[in-house]
Structures are given as C-alpha cells and as structure tokens.
Amino acid sequence: MEYFARDADIAPVAALIADPTRAAILTALLGGRALAAGELARVAGVSAATASAHLARLLDGRLVDVVPQGRHRYYRLAGHEVAEVLESLATISARPPVRSLRQSRQARLLEEARTCYDHLAGRAGVGLLDRLREGGHYAACDLTERGERLLSGLGVDVAGARGSRRRFAPECLDWTERRSHLGGALGAAIARTLFERGWYRRGAVPRAVVLTDEGRQGLAALFSGKELTSATPVT
Amino acid sequence: MEYFARDADIAPVAALIADPTRAAILTALLGGRALAAGELARVAGVSAATASAHLARLLDGRLVDVVPQGRHRYYRLAGHEVAEVLESLATISARPPVRSLRQSRQARLLEEARTCYDHLAGRAGVGLLDRLREGGHYAACDLTERGERLLSGLGVDVAGARGSRRRFAPECLDWTERRSHLGGALGAAIARTLFERGWYRRGAVPRAVVLTDEGRQGLAALFSGKELTSATPVT
DNA sequence: CCGACGTTTCGCCCCGCGTCGAAGGGTCCC
DNA sequence: GGGACCCTTCGACGCGGGGCGAAACGTCGG
Structure with a gap:
C-alpha cells in the first residue's frame, strides 16, 4: 500500500x-x-x-x-x-449494441464524421489524413511545404497552429475506425476552417457532423477529385 | 437519452x-x-x-x-x-501529496526513470528521446537512417519494431515530465535492449527502474558523453 | 499421501453515491 | 413588476459495490 x-x-x-x-x-x-x-x-x-x-x-x-x-x-x-482522455477510453470500450433502425442510423452518422472535441474524426477524419498523406502534404507527424501551401490557401491558420503550445499534428487513433485521424493544433485549425467555410455543418445527432454539397465540391477540388470518404449520404 | x-x-x-x-x-x-x-x-x-x-x-x-x-x-x-489509457488518465490526475521522506524518495525514483508498460518513461524516457533527436537519430516520429544504424548497433530490433502492427515511434506525453517520451514499438524495443544489457534494472519501488553503472557508461558512449538525465543517484 | 500454500467463492455487512421533488435564488421578457 | 424560466441546493431514500472471514478448491513439495 x-x-x-x-x-x-x-x-x-x-x-x-x-x-x-x-x-x-x-x-x-x-x-x-x-x-x-x-x-x-x-x-x-x-x-x-x-x-x-x-x-x-x-x-x-x-x-x-x-x-x-x-x-x-x-x-x-x-x-x-x-x-x-475520453477518446482514449473510447478506444478500449465496447461498441454499444444497435437495437433499432434509428440507433443504426445514428451510429452510421457518428462513424461517418463527427467532432472529437475540436478536430474531425470518424471516416472523414481518417480520410482527411489519408488524403493529406497521399498528396504529399503530410508526412511523419508534420506538414510538408506542399501541405503548408495547400492548407494556407484554404484559409487554415497553419502558423497559429505551429505557434500553439499544443502538439502540432499528431496522429490520433480513431475510436470507430481503428486507424489514425489528425489531431493536435493542426487538426483543430483545419476543422475550424471546414466549419467556417460551411463545408461541414452540425447535424441533428450530437457530435455528428455532416458534409455539405459545397463541402463535397470544395474538398474534391482540393484533393484532385478524391473525396474524404466513399459514403453515400446517410438517410 | x-x-x-x-x-x-x-x-x-x-x-x-x-x-x-x-x-x-x-x-x-x-x-x-x-x-x-x-x-x-x-x-x-x-x-x-x-x-x-x-x-x-x-x-x-x-x-x-x-x-x-x-x-x-x-x-x-x-x-x-x-x-x-492508464497513462492518459495519469496526465490529468493530480499528483499525490508527499507526506514523508520515504514517499518523497519514491516519488523521485518514479520521476527519474520508470516503465510505462513496455517503454521507458520519466526523465530518463524524456532524455532518451531528447538525445535521439539532438543527435539527428530521430525526427518527426521516425528514426533517421543514422538512428537506425545507432540502435541496430546497440542490438535493438528495429526491423521487428517496424514490422509491428503497433505505431512505430510516436511521442507520448509523459505523466511526470509533461513532455514527450518515446512510445510505440520502438520505445518498447529500446527498453527491452536496455534491460537485456543490464543498463537499467528494476528497483525496489514497483515500476521504478534504476540506471546501472554499466548503463551510465554505455549510454554516455552511445550519446557522445551526454547522459539521459542530470540526476544524481537517488538515495 | 498429507500438510502447506495460493487462490477463488460465498455470505453478510456497511458505506457511499445517484436519484428526485421541493424550495430557493437569479435572470429574462412582456 | 411579476410570472416564467434556468439552475442550484437540500434532504431523504434505495441500491450497488467493496470489504472481510471462512470455506472450498487446486497445486506443490517433502
């Protein structure tokens, strides 16, 4: 003792x-x-x-x-x-059983795209990191020069994120996807911009966020026709 | 609900x-x-x-x-x-109050060097990451070629760590130091080697580990005369 | 084989915590 | 100004969980 x-x-x-x-x-x-x-x-x-x-x-x-x-x-x-801490606990917590159509829909919405506090999570969050990586914009927990230009051009406050006392661009294990999404100050800055531009908006399910048409087009243009996720809109 | x-x-x-x-x-x-x-x-x-x-x-x-x-x-x-998850909870938990000399000593031992499951934590863990970084062996969550040579030469199974399904070499926030130590498969592989070589051994306080004389010399040689921490032996 | 040892299971007791309705305090808006 | 609304505090109650000693079970070693 x-x-x-x-x-x-x-x-x-x-x-x-x-x-x-x-x-x-x-x-x-x-x-x-x-x-x-x-x-x-x-x-x-x-x-x-x-x-x-x-x-x-x-x-x-x-x-x-x-x-x-x-x-x-x-x-x-x-x-x-x-x-x-909360997201960390979620990674070792059992998935809640789905018992109705409504619950199934809610689960799908959360898996597709949700906020993990101040950054994007779910398939969209993982997809964002994948796109940045594939395009040579992000490598080994940092933005490349190419990535800096891309995101600055979008309106993301990259310099502000770098100046933060918080870690810049760490990979975070995603609760639903079991792969990494982008966290840290950069993840937060990107999400802020996505909301400000109206590319994502908040949905009816708490914490779930929804890609707008404008966002679909904007992100496709940003990533040369590739979307963050392959999901059809959840009804 | x-x-x-x-x-x-x-x-x-x-x-x-x-x-x-x-x-x-x-x-x-x-x-x-x-x-x-x-x-x-x-x-x-x-x-x-x-x-x-x-x-x-x-x-x-x-x-x-x-x-x-x-x-x-x-x-x-x-x-x-x-x-x-446990270490994550520790980062937002209050430090236990110290009420005796014995407790103070135990706290110091844990702060100096302890195992966080399978990798080195505390000042030693943070110092290890610092040394690797300063020496150009580690940058942006990965080993450099120079680092691969250094650690392979020490006997660390770097290839095995790379082949692991686990993240390779992420920075983890250290509970006592509030800075990063090296986690992941690489952190575990390094710690394994440090123990196998007898450079660190387990102390009397659970979870605390102690640098041996052999380890002090070995690490100093590895990092060109620099030690992982500046601590004098805790008595 | 038997006694020692490590561990688990059982039954009982006690304590702490979450819950709610009611009351009280503060803010808002007509 | 007064009623509606939001939120907090209070008091009482019930339930669940942790504690332990004793008994049971399994393993070890002489």
Missing part, C-alpha cells in the same frame, strides 16, 4: 467519468461546443437537479469549466487534454 | 479503473511485468479475497489477462492499448 502512495492516482478522475450520467455529459461535450446545463440534463436523460449535482462534481474535478450567460450556464470541457 | 445510446459508452471501462484497489492493481501492472494475485493483493493493501474479486472483474472487462502457472496466477495488462 505504501508502495503506491506516490504513483499516479488515477482512480478519482476515472471515478468522475465512470458514472453513466457524467459519461454522457462528457461525451456530449466532446462535440466541442459549450452546452447549457438544461441541455445536458436532457441529453443525459436526468432531472435538472441530478445534472446540476454531476456538473458540480465535474467542475470541482476540473474536467469541465463553466461560462455563465444570464440565467444560462454553459459548460464545456476544460481542454483538449480531457478530450484526449 | 436516446441520443447517446449509440455514442461511445466509456462509463463501464472508467468504472473498472475508478475503484482505488483496481487502480492500484492496474498501476502496478504498468510496470510491464506479470504479477501474481497474492502480490497484487499485497501491493494494493487488501485481502486475497478482495483482490481476487477485483481481478475477476478486470479479467471480465478485458483490461487484464491471466497466465496460470501451477498454484500461481500471473496477471498482466491486456495490451499496450490499456496502458495508454
């Missing part, structure tokens, strides 16, 4: 994540947006009182922070480090 | 890790060696009966697997993916 008093004490953080209600809240916040307490209560399927108690614990444990706006309190993940 | 039935369900895995006894067991197994049930009970400071119940849950949840040897049952982490 004494031996381990000084090693990492991971139980408290894991305990914060371990409750299903809190896990649902944290997973919702992996969408990258701040959400109001009431919205989080709805999403987790509990009363406002229960959600409030859980949010207080997440705040106390510094997994989330809060931005009060009038009567609303918007909660968000405390940072990308928390997001990385 | 319906919304999140299909997203990652991370609560069960987090719940397995959240119990302090199970967290202690998992952290002990981060040392990289299989440990017997009785030993894990001692390390976690609980009875054999309690440890057994917890180990059954970890087995059922596939965080560990077991190798029976006669009356002994040796448990080990189910793979490097689990190790990555």
Whole structure:
C-alpha cells in the first residue's frame, strides 16, 4: 500500500467519468461546443437537479469549466487534454449494441464524421489524413511545404497552429475506425476552417457532423477529385 | 437519452479503473511485468479475497489477462492499448501529496526513470528521446537512417519494431515530465535492449527502474558523453 | 499421501453515491 | 413588476459495490 502512495492516482478522475450520467455529459461535450446545463440534463436523460449535482462534481474535478450567460450556464470541457482522455477510453470500450433502425442510423452518422472535441474524426477524419498523406502534404507527424501551401490557401491558420503550445499534428487513433485521424493544433485549425467555410455543418445527432454539397465540391477540388470518404449520404 | 445510446459508452471501462484497489492493481501492472494475485493483493493493501474479486472483474472487462502457472496466477495488462489509457488518465490526475521522506524518495525514483508498460518513461524516457533527436537519430516520429544504424548497433530490433502492427515511434506525453517520451514499438524495443544489457534494472519501488553503472557508461558512449538525465543517484 | 500454500467463492455487512421533488435564488421578457 | 424560466441546493431514500472471514478448491513439495 505504501508502495503506491506516490504513483499516479488515477482512480478519482476515472471515478468522475465512470458514472453513466457524467459519461454522457462528457461525451456530449466532446462535440466541442459549450452546452447549457438544461441541455445536458436532457441529453443525459436526468432531472435538472441530478445534472446540476454531476456538473458540480465535474467542475470541482476540473474536467469541465463553466461560462455563465444570464440565467444560462454553459459548460464545456476544460481542454483538449480531457478530450484526449475520453477518446482514449473510447478506444478500449465496447461498441454499444444497435437495437433499432434509428440507433443504426445514428451510429452510421457518428462513424461517418463527427467532432472529437475540436478536430474531425470518424471516416472523414481518417480520410482527411489519408488524403493529406497521399498528396504529399503530410508526412511523419508534420506538414510538408506542399501541405503548408495547400492548407494556407484554404484559409487554415497553419502558423497559429505551429505557434500553439499544443502538439502540432499528431496522429490520433480513431475510436470507430481503428486507424489514425489528425489531431493536435493542426487538426483543430483545419476543422475550424471546414466549419467556417460551411463545408461541414452540425447535424441533428450530437457530435455528428455532416458534409455539405459545397463541402463535397470544395474538398474534391482540393484533393484532385478524391473525396474524404466513399459514403453515400446517410438517410 | 436516446441520443447517446449509440455514442461511445466509456462509463463501464472508467468504472473498472475508478475503484482505488483496481487502480492500484492496474498501476502496478504498468510496470510491464506479470504479477501474481497474492502480490497484487499485497501491493494494493487488501485481502486475497478482495483482490481476487477485483481481478475477476478486470479479467471480465478485458483490461487484464491471466497466465496460470501451477498454484500461481500471473496477471498482466491486456495490451499496450490499456496502458495508454492508464497513462492518459495519469496526465490529468493530480499528483499525490508527499507526506514523508520515504514517499518523497519514491516519488523521485518514479520521476527519474520508470516503465510505462513496455517503454521507458520519466526523465530518463524524456532524455532518451531528447538525445535521439539532438543527435539527428530521430525526427518527426521516425528514426533517421543514422538512428537506425545507432540502435541496430546497440542490438535493438528495429526491423521487428517496424514490422509491428503497433505505431512505430510516436511521442507520448509523459505523466511526470509533461513532455514527450518515446512510445510505440520502438520505445518498447529500446527498453527491452536496455534491460537485456543490464543498463537499467528494476528497483525496489514497483515500476521504478534504476540506471546501472554499466548503463551510465554505455549510454554516455552511445550519446557522445551526454547522459539521459542530470540526476544524481537517488538515495 | 498429507500438510502447506495460493487462490477463488460465498455470505453478510456497511458505506457511499445517484436519484428526485421541493424550495430557493437569479435572470429574462412582456 | 411579476410570472416564467434556468439552475442550484437540500434532504431523504434505495441500491450497488467493496470489504472481510471462512470455506472450498487446486497445486506443490517433502
């Protein structure tokens, strides 16, 4: 017992994540947006009182922070480090069983494209990294000069991403695809630009994002006719 | 509620890790060696009966697997993916308070050099990556040709590491140093060689590893007189 | 073969945590 | 200004999970 008093004490953080209600809240916040307490209560399927108690614990444990706006309190993940832990846990978690057509559709939407906090994940995220690599824009955890030009031309703030204290362009194991998507400051900068340009937009399923027609054309032009994924639109 | 039935369900895995006894067991197994049930009970400071119940849950949840040897049952982490989750949790966990000289010493030993499952971590792990980088042996998540020659000459199975399904040489955020150490198949291959050569050996504190005199000389010769860390031996 | 040892299983007990309705406080909008 | 709305806090309750000692089971070694 004494031996381990000084090693990492991971139980408290894991305990914060371990409750299903809190896990649902944290997973919702992996969408990258701040959400109001009431919205989080709805999403987790509990009363406002229960959600409030859980949010207080997440705040106390510094997994989330809060931005009060009038009567609303918007909660968000405390940072990308928390997001990385959540996604890491997802890689060793079982896939939820699919029990209805609606659930099947939701699963497909999440697999196709979703935000992992501030960068693109799912098939789209993996496809983005593949395209960058195939085109000689990205190699060995960094952008090539060719890649810098491509993304800067698109409006991505590459210099800002390089100046970030965060890792620049690491490969991250994708939960659904079991291959790498692009994380780090660059992944975040690219995703920001994709949203700003309206090439991706948020869908009805929390955390799932949807490619727009404009985005399909823009990305095809960017990658010489190749799309990020081969998926037909999910109905 | 319906919304999140299909997203990652991370609560069960987090719940397995959240119990302090199970967290202690998992952290002990981060040392990289299989440990017997009785030993894990001692390390976690609980009875054999309690440890057994917890180990059954970890087995059922596939965080560990077991190798029976006669009356002994040796448990080990189910793979490097689990190790990555544990270390990820450690990066956002508070450092345990230090309350005695003994604890202070233990903390220093762990900070200096420890195994993170199968690769070197702590100052030594960070120093190793720094040395490889400074010497032009490693750049952007890969070995250079120069690095291949250096490590192959040392006896590291670089080709085997490249052939692994695992990521080759990713940078991993170190829990105590807040900088990167070398993970992946290469990190594991290097650590294996360091142990085989007797350059590092296991210390009395679980998970902490100790540089031998032979190792100090060997590494200094390898890196042109520079040591991995500047630490004086911890007494 | 038998006693020692390591481990698992069983049964019982206790504690902590999540839940909700109600109450209270603060903000918004007509 | 007042009602509606959002959110937090409080108190009580029930459930689940971890703990241990004892018993059972399997292996080892003299």
